[in-house]
Amino acid sequence: MKKKVLSLNAVSVGYKTRNRPFSKTKTILKDISFDIFSHETIGVYGGNGAGKSTLLSVIAGVMAPDSGQIETFGSTIALLNLNLGLDNALSGKQNIFLHGLFLGFKPSEIKKKIDSIIHFSELKEFIDEPVYTYSSGMKARLGFSTVYQLNTDLILIDEMLGVGDQHFKRKSNYALKQKIKSNQTVVLVSHNIKQLKHLSDRIIVLEGGKIKDILSAAKFDLIPE
Amino acid sequence: MMLIYYIVFSSFLNIRTENFAFYILVSLTFWQWFHKSVNSSLNSINQSGGFISKININKLFFPTVAVYTDLIKSLVAISVLIVVVVTLNHSVSWQYVWLPIVLVVQLLFTVAIAYFFSLIIPFSPDLRVLVDLVLRGVMFASAIFYPIENLPEFIQENLCYNPIAYLLDCYRKILIFDGVITLRDIYYLGLLAIVSTAVIMFTLLLEKKVGNFYLKILMK
Structure with missing residues (x-):
């Protein structure tokens, strides 16, 4: 069963x-x-x-x-919606950690995933900047990538089913569909x-x-x- | 800011006591710590709609962050204050050992107030105005800008009903030799710590009961 x-x-x-x-x-x-x-x-x-x-x-x-x-x-349950749940004063990286901890992951588990999250979000140059400097599309990318890569x-x-600009929308849409079709x-x-x-x-x-x-x-x- | 208070209250209002500059400096520093912590935690849950709608989390997390942030800021201010007071007095009294204890009691009291009101205010946001008013009243009733001897004797004797005034009095006793910490003070500090802890326990239970209703309230 x-x-x-x-x-x-x-x-x-x-x-x-x-x-x-x-x-x-x-x-x-x-x-x-x-x-x-x-x-x-x-x-x-x-x-x-x-x-x-x-x-x-x-x-x-x-x-x-x-x-x-x-x-x-x-x-463990993660909710992907338009509401991002980011702390504006923290950097992108700190927000990934914060979100991971909120979802119940251990710091060591998040550390393992963090590179793939940053890579997926394509925000490498901005990841140490505070989130209030991000555009709304960038925030959406960060929120999406975190939930996507941490396996709840x-x-x-x-x-x-996709966020950000046309390129990222297509990419996230595709990735999510792959994930849905998988296990x-x-x-x-x-x-x-x-x-x-x-x-x-x-x-x-x-x-x-x-x-x-x-x-x-x-x-x-x-x-x- | 401190300078303005000093000039207004010492020159214009003709209040003169020994060490009046110290008096204001010590009282204001610790009052500001309490006031800022409570103020920034009042709206902390209201402002965290983004997190609350996404993650199931203990709602007391938000006031805790607010209190913690102000604790770190204030510890810096308090360290500077101690350095200034010690250098200008050229001496350290054995009474300084009481300082950490009074600090912990004030922290407990601050957390209790912050938790309690931050949990309640989302249910009735207008309450915030009332809390502001009460805080202002407490500020003027706590002998921050004028010597405690100026208060009527009746109020001086019943100072223990205003924990802030009492705590500030303890700080002054310790830092500017305005008296010694007596057995009565210790008894009172202990009582305040116990009551504050009880309130914190109560808010923890309250959070369990009402924690999941905040999303509904905040969505209105």
């Missing part, structure tokens, strides 16, 4: 519409249950406001569910159904915060393009 990487059990998340004691609660996710097994790629599909990004936040552990449980089985058990990708466990969120069908083993269709369907590869044709 395949090893479980993560398991969600009846997870619900709601927001209070206002920061007051008796204000209404708006439900974002309702009764979400599914398991993620190692080496598989799960696509999450849904319109705007279906709860895709919130679902990733919950899986990443940065947001606690209001009810239900998440079991991570000790897996699970990668969560939020609508971001990496991935949860992939996208509007682009064609891409999802191409890359995923299973697709979860979210609608209004609920799981409408979990489709295996054979039933992908049920989703209209």
